[in-house]
Amino acid sequence: MAYAKITAMLLESLETHCFRNTSGKISWGPNLNIIYGDNGQGKTNWLEAIYLLATTKSFRTQRLQEAVCFGEELAIVRGRVACAQEVHRDLQVAVQSGTKTLIVNSKREAVTRYLGQLDAIAFTADELEVVRGAPDARRRFLDRGILSLHHIYVQTLADYNRVIKQKNRLLQDASNAEQSAADVLPLITPWNEQLISLGSQIHHARAGYVTRLNEVLERRLFGREEVTIRYVSSLEGKGDLSDYESLLAERLRLRLPAEIAAGYALVGPHRDDLGILFDGHEIRTYGSSGQQRSALITLDLAAISLYYSWRREYPLFLIDDIDAELDGKRIEHLLKHLEGRTQTFITTSKESLVKQYLTRANVYEVKEGLVAEARLLTNKSMSLVTEA
Amino acid sequence: MLEYAEPVIKLIDEFKRLPGIGHKSAQRLAFHVLRMSETDVERFIAALQEVKRRIVSCSICNNLTDVDPCRFCSSPGRDRSVICVVEEPYNLVAVEKTRSYKGLYHVLHGSISPIRGMNVEDLRLANLLPRLKPENNEGVEVREVILATNPNTEGEATANYIKHLLKPLGLRVTRIAMGMPVGSDLEYVDEVTMDKALTNRHEI
Ligand SMILES: [Zn+2]
Numbered sequence: 101m102a103y104a105k106i107t108a109m110l111l112e113s114l115e116t117h118c119f120r121n122t123s124g125k126i127s128w129g130p131n132l133n134i135i136y137g138d139n140g141q142g143k144t145n146w147l148e149a150i151y152l153l154a155t156t157k158s159f160r161t162q163r164l165q166e167a168v169c170f171g172e173e174l175a176i177v178r179g180r181v182a183c184a185q186e187v188h189r190d191l192q193v194a195v196q197s198g199t200k201t202l203i204v205n206s207k208r209e210a211v212t213r214y215l216g217q218l219d220a221i222a223f224t225a226d227e228l229e230v231v232r233g234a235p236d237a238r239r240r241f242l243d244r245g246i247l248s249l250h251h252i253y254v255q256t257l258a259d260y261n262r263v264i265k266q267k268n269r270l271l272q273d274a275s276n277a278e279q280s281a282a283d284v285l286p287l288i289t290p291w292n293e294q295l296i297s298l299g300s301q302i303h304h305a306r307a308g309y310v311t312r313l314n315e316v317l318e319r320r321l322f323g324r325e326e327v328t329i330r331y332v333s334s335l336e337g338k339g340d341l342s343d344y345e346s347l348l349a350e351r352l353r354l355r356l357p358a359e360i361a362a363g364y365a366l367v368g369p370h371r372d373d374l375g376i377l378f379d380g381h382e383i384r385t386y387g388s389s390g391q392q393r394s395a396l397i398t399l400d401l402a403a404i405s406l407y408y409s410w411r412r413e414y415p416l417f418l419i420d421d422i423d424a425e426l427d428g429k430r431i432e433h434l435l436k437h438l439e440g441r442t443q444t445f446i447t448t449s450k451e452s453l454v455k456q457y458l459t460r461a462n463v464y465e466v467k468e469g470l471v472a473e474a475r476l477l478t479n480k481s482m483s484l485v486t487e488a
Numbered sequence: 489m490l491e492y493a494e495p496v497i498k499l500i501d502e503f504k505r506l507p508g509i510g511h512k513s514a515q516r517l518a519f520h521v522l523r524m525s526e527t528d529v530e531r532f533i534a535a536l537q538e539v540k541r542r543i544v545s546c547s548i549c550n551n552l553t554d555v556d557p558c559r560f561c562s563s564p565g566r567d568r569s570v571i572c573v574v575e576e577p578y579n580l581v582a583v584e585k586t587r588s589y590k591g592l593y594h595v596l597h598g599s600i601s602p603i604r605g606m607n608v609e610d611l612r613l614a615n616l617l618p619r620l621k622p623e624n625n626e627g628v629e630v631r632e633v634i635l636a637t638n639p640n641t642e643g644e645a646t647a648n649y650i651k652h653l654l655k656p657l658g659l660r661v662t663r664i665a666m667g668m669p670v671g672s673d674l675e676y677v678d679e680v681t682m683d684k685a686l687t688n689r690h691e692i
Contacts, residue, residue, distance in 0.1 A: 252683050259640075259641050262641045263641050263645075265603055266601065266602050266603055266641065266642075266645070269602035269603045270602045273602070286649070286652065287607075287608060287649075289648065289649075289652060290600065290644075290645035290646070290647075290648035290649040290652070291645055293648050294641060294644055294645065294648070
């Protein structure tokens with residue numbers, strides 16, 4: 101059932117130990133993998149494990165310790181990755197006491213060196229926040245995309261967030277003590293100088309990413325309506341955006357009294373947004389839930405093709421609870437688009453969907469976290485064969 | 489009821505006050521002490537007391553020393569026209585290991601970090617400005633101050649703050665370049681360091 105895959109990045113197998121309710125090992129197919137089972141059996145946990153191995157993060161929680169099986173201290177997710185025809189790597193993410201250890205071929209690695217061996221883009225219910233939620237979900241969408249192309253961006257973001265945190269504390273103290281801008285200026289300047297340099301890097305990275313995303317966006321993938329996107333800087337209309345660094349410095353100077361009054365940082369790319377328009381209308385406010393889902397898929401596919409044009413290989417694509425999120429027509433359209441490109445992992449509770457794709461997919465049934473591989477043995481019957 | 493006898497718990501609590509020591513390590517250390525001979529314990533106590541009695545901070549540069557002023561500040565062989573500012577005494581040791589730096593030092597004993605309650609006034613900075621005057625520096629004028637604080641956001645903020653403090657005085661203020669660790673293979677340098685090394689490249 102497996103046909104040759106044209107790209108290199110491939111998750112061959114995945115083994116988990118006390119990661120939520122999963123434990124065991126699965127060998128994956130190179131194209132479409134369907135994880136099937138009733139709700140509450142742990143389908144999404146396997147998807148989350150793949151995402152963790154690829155990105156070192158969870159798409160469900162910021163606190164990874166939550167993902168360690170109840171009553172256990174250590175959770176391990178391990179996978180074998182084919183990076184090229186004859187290059188295989190063993191990746192491992194271990195979570196213990198809230199910290200994670202990253203291992204490549206039995207050797208511990210820093211996160212900047214770990215990332216990029218495997219990559220994944222996930223379409224989940226949480227990710228719908230990108231098209232219907234607050235701006236921070238859209239900033240995270242952009243940052244994830246940039247990160248997958250430039251791992252160094254991890255440090256820029258971490259430093260920027262640290263600077264904002266430090267600055268917020270100073271502003272909060274100044275606000276409580278009702279200090280004047282003149283008093284606060286010498287203490288704030290050392291942080292603002294870093295904010296300007298890091299903030300400019302983030303602004304340029306995001307604006308550039310959106311430009312490139314727009315170039316590869318298939319605007320009418322799901323119908324007549326056209327999807328367009330635009331990076332919306334919070335400094336728009338405040339001056340000359342083409343000299344962002346000077347504008348940011350100027351705004352920080354002007355807004356210091358307001359920042360002291362507020363007690364937190366008001367100026368910088370942590371206030372920016374991504375505009376997503378459907379036929380010229382803001383999708384978050386005016387889009388139907390079907391249009392929002394279509395727009396998000398369109399964005400994800402654009403992120404995938406950008407990734408491909410940059411790195412000459414496709415990331416893994418994960419879709420959680422596919423039939424709850426998309427109708428049959430959209431699913432068919434999407435899976436056709438992905439065929440021969442990404443190694444795709446979807447979860448579903450619908451047997452009809454499994455039957456429909458059985459000939460072109462590897463199907464795994466999940467029961468209480470454990471997995472059995474389902475194969476098509478005769479024409480329309482499924483028979484379960486336990487994975488060795 | 490307490491899980492151990494009171495003296496044992498007191499010892500575990502003391503170990504837990506040390507940086508980087510959690511409950512399990514503290515417990516292990518405490519039981520190691522219980523197995524130590526009396527002489528070993530006395531030697532350990534004596535070492536702790538001696539270090540507190542004999543080590544003071546240098547009244548000129550804040551370095552930890554058993555003589556005041558410290559060996560660097562009182563050495564006739566050092567170039568008194570250059571001062572290298574570091575966060576901690578062990579950063580000074582790292583600079584000194586290069587054997588190429590012959591100037592003086594100034595130890596801040598920390599970096600600015602509002603979220604950890606470390607503010608500008610908590611840095612040991614007050615005695616830096618007076619040092620720059622020739623009359624307080626054996627008649628030598630200070631030409632340059634090198635800011636060698638750590639290459640993280642707190643170290644950077646500290647360097648920025650001192651830069652603004654010193655710039656009006658008209659002397660040369662420099663920041664150490666962040667870049668490649670020499671003697672290591674390019675392959676083993678992480679991307680962040682590599683990126684900084686590329687950004688801070690210079691003509692040869
Ligand atoms: Zn000294």
